[in-house]
Every structure is written in C-alpha cells, then in structure tokens.
Amino acid sequence: MISASPSSILTLPDRWQTEVAAHISAGEAILASLELDLDHRLHFQQGLLLLSENRLLACEAGSQGVWKSWELRTGLRLQHHDHAGVATLELIAQEDEPVLLASWRYTLEHNVAALRLIEKFDKQVDAIATGLPPETEEFVACPTCKALLEPGQEECPICTRELHTPPSTWTLFRLWRFARPYRWQLLTGFLLTLASTGATLVPPYLTMPLMDEVLIPFQNGKPIDWPLVGMYLGGLTVAALLAWVLGWIRTYILALVSERIGRDLRTTTYDHLMGLSLEYFGGKRTGDLIARLGNETDRINVFLSLDLLNFATDVLMITMTAVILFSINPWLALVTLLPLPFIAWLIHFVREKLRTGFERIDRVWAEVTNVLADTIPGIRVVKAFAQEKREAERFREANQRNLAMNDRLNKTWSVFSPTVTLLTEIGLLVVWVFGIWQIAHNNSTVGVLTAFLAYIGRFYTRLDSMSRIVSATQRAAAATKRIFDILDHVSSVPQPVNPRPMPQVTGQISMHDVGFRYGNRSVIRNLDLDIQPGEMIGLVGHSGSGKSTLVNLICRFYDVTQGSVRIDGVDIRSIAIADYRRHIGLVLQEPFLFFGTIAENIAYGKPEATRAEIIAAARAAHAHEFILRLPQGYDSLVGERGQGLSGGERQRISIARALLINPRILILDEATSAVDTETEKEIQKALDNLVLGRTTIAIAHRLSTLRKADRLVVMDRGQIVEIGNHDDLMAREGHYYRLYQAQQRNNAEIVSEGDNE
Amino acid sequence: MSKIEFTLARNRSGRLVCTLADGSVHANITPVRAFPLAAPNEGLALMSQDGHEIVWVDTLDELNPDQRALIDSELTGREFMPEISRLNSVSSFATPSTWSVTTNRGTTAFVLKGEEDIRRLPNNGLLIADNHGILYLIADRKALDRHSRKLLERFL
Numbered sequence: 016m017i018s019a020s021p022s023s024i025l026t027l028p029d030r031w032q033t034e035v036a037a038h039i040s041a042g043e044a045i046l047a048s049l050e051l052d053l054d055h056r057l058h059f060q061q062g063l064l065l066l067s068e069n070r071l072l073a074c075e076a077g078s079q080g081v082w083k084s085w086e087l088r089t090g091l092r093l094q095h096h097d098h099a100g101v102a103t104l105e106l107i108a109q110e111d112e113p114v115l116l117a118s119w120r121y122t123l124e125h126n127v128a129a130l131r132l133i134e135k136f137d138k139q140v141d142a143i144a145t146g147l148p149p150e151t152e153e154f155v156a157c158p159t160c161k162a163l164l165e166p167g168q169e170e171c172p173i174c175t176r177e178l179h180t181p182p183s184t185w186t187l188f189r190l191w192r193f194a195r196p197y198r199w200q201l202l203t204g205f206l207l208t209l210a211s212t213g214a215t216l217v218p219p220y221l222t223m224p225l226m227d228e229v230l231i232p233f234q235n236g237k238p239i240d241w242p243l244v245g246m247y248l249g250g251l252t253v254a255a256l257l258a259w260v261l262g263w264i265r266t267y268i269l270a271l272v273s274e275r276i277g278r279d280l281r282t283t284t285y286d287h288l289m290g291l292s293l294e295y296f297g298g299k300r301t302g303d304l305i306a307r308l309g310n311e312t313d314r315i316n317v318f319l320s321l322d323l324l325n326f327a328t329d330v331l332m333i334t335m336t337a338v339i340l341f342s343i344n345p346w347l348a349l350v351t352l353l354p355l356p357f358i359a360w361l362i363h364f365v366r367e368k369l370r371t372g373f374e375r376i377d378r379v380w381a382e383v384t385n386v387l388a389d390t391i392p393g394i395r396v397v398k399a400f401a402q403e404k405r406e407a408e409r410f411r412e413a414n415q416r417n418l419a420m421n422d423r424l425n426k427t428w429s430v431f432s433p434t435v436t437l438l439t440e441i442g443l444l445v446v447w448v449f450g451i452w453q454i455a456h457n458n459s460t461v462g463v464l465t466a467f468l469a470y471i472g473r474f475y476t477r478l479d480s481m482s483r484i485v486s487a488t489q490r491a492a493a494a495t496k497r498i499f500d501i502l503d504h505v506s507s508v509p510q511p512v513n514p515r516p517m518p519q520v521t522g523q524i525s526m527h528d529v530g531f532r533y534g535n536r537s538v539i540r541n542l543d544l545d546i547q548p549g550e551m552i553g554l555v556g557h558s559g560s561g562k563s564t565l566v567n568l569i570c571r572f573y574d575v576t577q578g579s580v581r582i583d584g585v586d587i588r589s590i591a592i593a594d595y596r597r598h599i600g601l602v603l604q605e606p607f608l609f610f611g612t613i614a615e616n617i618a619y620g621k622p623e624a625t626r627a628e629i630i631a632a633a634r635a636a637h638a639h640e641f642i643l644r645l646p647q648g649y650d651s652l653v654g655e656r657g658q659g660l661s662g663g664e665r666q667r668i669s670i671a672r673a674l675l676i677n678p679r680i681l682i683l684d685e686a687t688s689a690v691d692t693e694t695e696k697e698i699q700k701a702l703d704n705l706v707l708g709r710t711t712i713a714i715a716h717r718l719s720t721l722r723k724a725d726r727l728v729v730m731d732r733g734q735i736v737e738i739g740n741h742d743d744l745m746a747r748e749g750h751y752y753r754l755y756q757a758q759q760r761n762n763a764e765i766v767s768e769g770d771n772e
Numbered sequence: 773m774s775k776i777e778f779t780l781a782r783n784r785s786g787r788l789v790c791t792l793a794d795g796s797v798h799a800n801i802t803p804v805r806a807f808p809l810a811a812p813n814e815g816l817a818l819m820s821q822d823g824h825e826i827v828w829v830d831t832l833d834e835l836n837p838d839q840r841a842l843i844d845s846e847l848t849g850r851e852f853m854p855e856i857s858r859l860n861s862v863s864s865f866a867t868p869s870t871w872s873v874t875t876n877r878g879t880t881a882f883v884l885k886g887e888e889d890i891r892r893l894p895n896n897g898l899l900i901a902d903n904h905g906i907l908y909l910i911a912d913r914k915a916l917d918r919h920s921r922k923l924l925e926r927f928l
C-alpha cells in the first residue's frame with residue numbers, strides 16, 4: 016500500500032506514481048508535492064519535490080531517478096523568489112549564518128503548488144519546534160482568478176479552462192447569439208430570396224414551349240398561335256415583376272437586419288471591453304482595438320445578413336435548377352452538371368489559400384491603425400524631435416506591408432473568378448455539342464436546348480457567387496475570432512459572484528501581506544499597512560518604488576497576487592467593482608479630460624450633478640475663477656484630451672471632478688508634480704479643501720507637499736521601509752532622511768529655474 | 773574598469789559577494805546584462821541587493837577567468853530565455869494556443885495567450901512571451917525549418 020493519505024498521492028501525475036511508491040516508506044503520508052520542470056542549468060527536465068510529515072524528498076530534475084531527502088528540523092526554511100518567469104526554491108538551514116542546503120528551479124506554472132508546499136513545510140517545521148500538531152488546512156485561493164480551490168486541487172479549473180480552450184473553427188456558429196434576435200426577419204429574408212430566385216427560374220422554362228410550340232412550327236409553315244404566345248409572354252412579364260418586387264423587399268429587410276446586428280455586435284463588444292481590467296488594456300494597442308470594433312464588426316454583420324443567406328439560396332437554387340434540368344432531359348442535365356466537381360475542387364483549393372491570408376491582412380491593417388493611434392496623440396513629441404519623416408516612413412512601411420499582403424492574396428484571388436467563367440464557357444460548349452448531337456438523333460428538341468443554355472448561364476453565375484462565400488466566410492471567421500478574443504477575455508479583476516453591498520464606508524483600509532506582480536515582474540512584496548478612517552497618508556519613495564502600483568491595488572485596477580486589501584474589514588474582491596469605486600476619488604499626475612465642456616468634465620463621475628454642485632466643486636478646487644475667464648465659462652470646450660487648457664488648469668478640473676463625487680477615500684498620485692510652483696500653491700489650497708475628513712493617500716514628488724500628512728509611508732522597491740511623521744523619520748536618518756536631503760540640495764536649483772512646465 | 777578592481781566569491785548561502793578595491797563588501801550581488809537581446813556581451817552591471825549599481829563592466833571579455841566563471845554561472849541560473857529551434861506543433865491557429873517546441877534547453881510546451889505576445893526583433897528575430905511571462909527567443913525565423921516556418925507564419 017502506498018500511503019495513509021490516498022487523496023494526496025492521487026494529485027501526483029501518473030508517471031511519478033510508481034517511482035514515488037518506491038521511495039517513500041509504508042504509511043508515510045505525502046502532504047504536498049511540487050513538480051519541477053527545470054534543472055540547475057535551466058534546461059527543461061522533469062523532477063519532483065515531495066513533503067511528507069517528517070522529511071522533504073526530491074528527485075532532482077534531470078537526475079534520472081536519484082532521490083535525496085532532508086529530515087525536517089527546526090531552523091530549516093524554504094525560501095522562494097523568481098525572476099523572468101523562473102522561480103527558485105531554496106532550502107536553507109539557519110546556523111550561525113544561513114547555509115544553502117539545496118535549491119530547485121521551476122517555471123511559474125507551478126507556483127501555486129510551490130506556495131502550498133512552502134506553507135505546509137512551515138507548518139510542519141513549526142509543529143516540530145513547538146511539539147504541537149500542525150493546524151488544519153485552510154482554503155487556498157487561485158492566485159490568478161481568486162476562486163477558492165478545493166483542498167489538494169492544484170490548478171484552478173476556471174483559469175485553466177480560460178487558457179487552454181482556443182476558439183475553434185466553429186467560432187462562426189457563436190455568432191448565432193447575435194443573429195438570434197433577428198431570426199424571424201432573417202427567415203423572411205431567406206424565404207423572399209428563395210421566392211425571388213424561384214421567379215427568375217420561370218423565364219427559361221417558358222422559352223422551351225415558345226420555341227417548340229410556336230417558333231419552330233412557324234418555321235415549318237404553321238401559323239402563330241397568338242393567344243398562346245400572349246399567355247407565355249404574360250408569364251414572362253409576371254415572373255420578371257415578381258422577381259423585382261420580392262428582391263426589393265428582401266434587400267430592404269436584410270439591410271435593416273444587417274445594420275442592427277452590427278450595432279449589437281459593436282455595443283456588446285464595447286460593453287465587454289469597458290469591463291476589462293487595466294491589465295488587458297496595458298497589453299493591447301489602441302489601433303488594434305479600434306480596427307476590431309470598427310471594420311471587423313462590419314464585416315461580420317455583412318456576412319451574417321447577406322453572404323450567408325445568399326449562400327443558402329444559391330445552394331437551394333442550384334438544387335432546384337438541377338431538378339428542373341433532370342426532369343426535362345436527364346442526359347443533357349448530366350452533361351451540364353459535369354463541371355460541378357471541378358468547381359467544388361477549385362473552391363476548396365482557393366479556400367485553403369485564402370484562409371490564412373485574410374487573418375494576416377487584418378493584423379497588418381491593425382498595424383496601420385496602430386501607427387496612427389501612436390503618433391497622433393504624440394504629435395507634440397514627434398514635432399519637437401523633428402521626427403515627422405520617420406513617422407511618415409513608419410506609416411508608409413505599414414501601408415507597404417498591407418499592400419504586399421493584399422497583393423499576395425489577390426494573386427490567388429484574381430485567378431479564381433476568371434477560372435469560374437472559363438469553366439462556364441467550357442460547360443456551355445459541352446452542352447452545345449451534346450445538345451446538337453441529341454437533336455440530330457431526335458432525342459431532344461431545339462426548345463429544350465435553348466432552355467438549358469439559358470439555365471446554365473444562371474447556374475454558373477450562382478456558382479460564382481457561391482465561391483464568393485469562401486472569401487466571405489474566411490474573412491468573417493477571422494473577424495469573428497478577433498471579436499470573440501475580446502468577448503471571451505475574462506477580466507483579471509473579476510466581479511464577485513455574490514457582491515457584498517457597500518452603501519457606506521468609513522474609509523478604513525487595511526492591507527495584509529500584499530504581493531503583486533506585473534506579468535513575471537514582482538513589484539510589491541509582503542506589504543502590510545493599516546490606514547485609519549480620515550487619516551492622511553503621505554506615500555513617498557523613489558520613482559519606481561511601487562507607489563502608483565499600491566494605489567492601483569487600492570483602487571482595484573489590478574488584483575493583488577497575494578494577500579488581501581480590505582476596506583472596513585471587507586475584502587475588496589467581494590464588493591461589486593462599481594460599488595467600490597464610487598467611494599474613491601482619484602487625481603492622477605496626468606489628468607485626462609474627455610472631449611466636451613468643462614462642466615461635463617467636472618461632472619464626469621456624477622452626471623446628474625446640479626450646476627450649483629459643479630460650481631461648488633470648481634470653487635473648492637480653485638478652478639472657478641480661471642473657468643470664468645474662459646470665453647464660454649463652464650460651457651467652454653476643453654478640446655481633445657483637454658488640449659485647450661494648461662497643465663495646472665487641467666489638474667484643477669480633475670480635482671474638481673474628484674471632489675464632486677464626495678468620496679470617502681481620496682487618492683492623489685503626484686497630483687501636483689507636473690505644474691509650476693505658483694500653480695502648485697493654488698492646487699495645494701484646492702487639495703487642502705479636498706482632504707478634509709477623508710481618508711487620503713497622497714503621493715508627492717515634492718516632500719513639502721505632504722506637510723499635512725498624519726503619517727508618511729516610505730516605500731522602497733515594493734516594500735514599506737519606514738513609517739512615521741516627518742520629525743520621526745528625520746530623526747531616524749534613514750531612507751526618508753536621504754530623500755529629504757537630496758531634495759533640499761536640489762531645491763535651490765528648482766527655485767531659480769522658476770516654473771518647469 | 774580594469775580587471776582587478778573587484779573580487780567575487782560565493783558565500784555559504786550560495787550568493788555572490790563582491791569586494792571592491794576600497795575594501796567594501798557587498799553580499800547578494802546580481803549580475804545584470806544591459807542589453808540581453810541586442811548586445812549580450814557588452815555592458816554588464818553588478819547590482820547590489822538594494823538595486824544599486826556596484827560595478828560596471830563594459831564587455832564581458834574584460835573579466836578575469838574566475839570572475840567570468842562566477843558571473844556566467846550566476847547568469848545561467850538567472851537568465852532564462854530558451855531559444856526555439858523548432859516548432860513541433862501548435863494546438864490551434866487561434867489563440868490561446870499551446871505550442872510544443874524544441875529549444876536549446878530541451879523540449880517543452882507553453883501557452884501563447886495572444887498574437888500581441890509575439891514581439892518582433894530586428895533581423896527577423898522574434899520574442900515570444902508565454903502565459904507565465906517566460907520569454908522564448910527565435911533568433912532568425914527565416915532560418916527555421918519549413919514546418920516550423922509554416923506554423924509560425926499563421927501567427928504573424
């Protein structure tokens with residue numbers, strides 16, 4: 016028997032089962048395991064690390080079954096750190112100095128398992144030290160999506176599902192979700208198309224009796240039967256009129272549906288996009304997203320409402336024609352349909368070629384948009400560094416790539432239509448030859464041949480339009496995939512399933528053992544901080560020390576990778592995001608204004624605000640007077656991204672914006688760094704109004720700005736290194752002291768330079 | 773800087789310790805390349821535990837063999853950028869897609885989250901980030917075999 020705890024050994028991958036069984040003693044329970052996937056030279060090799068009640072066992076990666084073990088004892092600890100996606104786990108013995116006993120490497124894929132192993136290890140060692148049994152298992156949360164994991168479960172089922180199921184080639188069927196609300200209109204459109212194509216099939220049929228019963232007998236000396244002619248011609252007219260009316264209604268209905276599907280697709284995608292976390296936007300290019308929402312939704316709706324229906328009717332039409340042809344003359348029909356397999360093959364062939372092409376064209380096109388989205392907002396920098404030529408060149412290059420890609424595709428594409436035409440001509444020729452031969456042998460009539468020739472023209476045009484479905488489908492599939500890329504993306508800041516209502520907060524924030532990484536870069540480590548309601552915290556530290564990141568975590572723009580952030584004792588991950596953010600006012604270093612009037616920008620967070628409220632906020636933000644000096648006062652347009660205003664003016668508007676929502680928690684991230692000293696004084700006055708009675712976290716470059724702070728928190732490389740008020744910290748002569756000294760030294764220069772805007 | 777201005781050693785907890793000419797000792801040194809992609813052999817800094825530059829080395833050749841060996845061993849344990857020599861298979865052409873690859877560090881599989889995780893480098897190089905942030909390098913995609921190129925094309 017392998018172990019006393021069968022559930023834990025079950026979590027081992029199969030290939031380890033027998034080996035492990037051979038190396039552990041009977042009755043030895045395995046508490047945790049970690050698969051190692053790298054050896055010491057960082058080559059991909061398999062290894063395993065096991066923790067049992069009294070020892071740590073390792074099969075070194077790449078060692079081919081050499082096992083080592085370490086008895087657990089006090090003074091042992093496991094330490095892990097990671098860099099560039101590779102984690103190192105070290106077993107260290109604390110003697111007079113720390114001694115490295117062993118170390119193991121693995122990719123971050125196994126990080127969850129490693130953290131569990133370390134936790135269990137610590138508990139075991141503690142138990143040995145204290146002589147008490149280790150505390151029982153608590154729940155573990157998935158580090159990525161925060162879902163609680165079952166005990167012993169190593170991978171989060173939600174995250175793995177998200178990652179390992181790519182949208183399949185059947186993605187197009189997922190569009191049904193968007194077509195569904197319009198299924199009746201689509202059905203009507205389909206029936207109308209069918210009827211109108213049916214109507215167009217009537218005229219060739221009528222040419223047959225016209226030939227055989229009227230014209231040929233007339234040539235043979237019979238008089239023309241006028242009533243009969245009138246009937247046939249009347250039939251032709253009715254068929255033509257019918258096809259016209261039906262076609263008209265059909266086109267109208269489908270155009271309406273098409274636009275509506277497009278609208279739904281765009282709004283749904285945009286809604287979803289807005290719900291995604293900052294992390295998503297950090298990894299995406301604006302131009303790419305614009306291209307997806309613009310062109311590609313358009314392509315999809317055309318596909319759904321036109322191409323797809325046309326294709327369906329084409330198929331039916333071909334079947335109908337084939338049935339008619341066979342009913343008239345089976346042999347001739349057989350010959351007529353002969354080129355069909357060739358065309359089917361051709362379509363298949365071209366499809367293969369085009370499939371990849373269109374996806375790539377889309378990507379290249381997104382690149383073109385990206386260049387625009389990059390340079391136009393940055394136009395001042397481009398001009399300041401006289402790089403217009405280079406940017407023009409970059410755009411030209413992107414365009415050139417787009418052209419080259421299109422050229423390549425067109426090469427395939429362009430032979431396609433003419434080939435279909437060629438096949439049509441050959442088909443006609445074959446029908447002529449066979450028809451004449453049959454007529455000569457009295458197996459057929461001139462009327463039948465004329466009807467066949469008339470049908471066959473329509474028949475092949477249908478095939479041609481059917482072939483268009485190939486490219487349309489491929490394009491639509493590519494577009495669909497890119498749209499569903501957005502729609503399928505689960506926000507890395509997920510909404511809680513059962514959100515806690517949070518109508519009121521006092522503003523007490525506590526962070527416990529917080530760790531955070533951007534991708535593989537660990538930015539914040541083991542951070543603990545408690546902020547009392549109404550307290551003002553000044554956050555200082557070198558640039559890059561993680562201040563803004565901490566603020567991002569408090570705002571829940573990102574979720575912590577470890578530990579928790581609580582407000583009034585409630586984990587912020589259990590509160591609905593919008594509900595939570597309502598309590599937070601944020602003023603950033605680069606205030607972003609939207610295109611619109613000043614009043615609209617101030618009322619951004621509370622659109623229903625009255626004019627009096629807006630003015631009160633502007634007054635408190637010391638923005639009122641400069642606004643009144645503008646030509647249209649509060650109704651002045653600020654220009655795109657607020658370009659019509661100076662930096663300090665923009666900043667004060669963004670302060671008014673934060674003030675208007677009357678938040679309990681106020682966060683100022685270098686709100687005054689980008690402005691001159693005069694303006695800073697103005698802003699400072701505005702801020703003094705703002706911080707009254709609120710929990711405030713202020714990050715400031717100039718330490719003098721934080722004179723009002725109750726406590727200063729000094730950060731360095733993602734950790735809090737000092738906490739205290741100015742005097743304490745100066746007395747301590749540590750990090751803060753050095754920062755302060757450095758600034759004093761620079762101050763003289765800054766003052767003499769005057770403003771730096 | 774010339775060769776003898778600092779000495780390196782490894783302490784009992786496995787960390788590098790650097791002693792400068794002025795006698796100051798810095799434990800927990802990490803060597804960091806300034807241009808790991810563009811010029812791996814030029815520009816190397818020894819960073820202290822608190823993230824300050826202790827020593828700057830213009831080119832690796834300027835180090836003496838002992839220093840070089842220690843730094844190399846530390847770098848191999850730290851730098852991880854497997855170079856893909858062949859794409860064996862991909863699970864799908866739509867992302868996320870699992871790629872099975874052969875690299876200079878053995879064969880492995882990783883998940884590519886999206887095409888935007890493929891970064892273009894000069895000279896047809898590509899840098900591919902997987903879902904855990906591990907970077908894979910393709911030095912020259914034109915130099916891959918046909919099969920790999922064909923698979924790769926679909927993502928570019």
Ligand SMILES: Nc1ncnc2c1ncn2[C@@H]1O[C@H](COP(=O)(O)OP(=O)(O)O)[C@@H](O)[C@H]1O
Binds near residue numbers: 538557560562
């Ligand atoms: N979106 C991001 N992706 C990756 N790294 C980031 C991102 N934002 C910030 N960082 C890194 O995190 C660290 C802390 O940044 P930040 O919190 O902005 O510092 P600061 O204290 O100056 O506000 C920096 O080293 C920075 O390079």
Ligand SMILES: [Mg+2]
Binds near residue numbers: 562563564684685
């Ligand atoms: Mg910052």
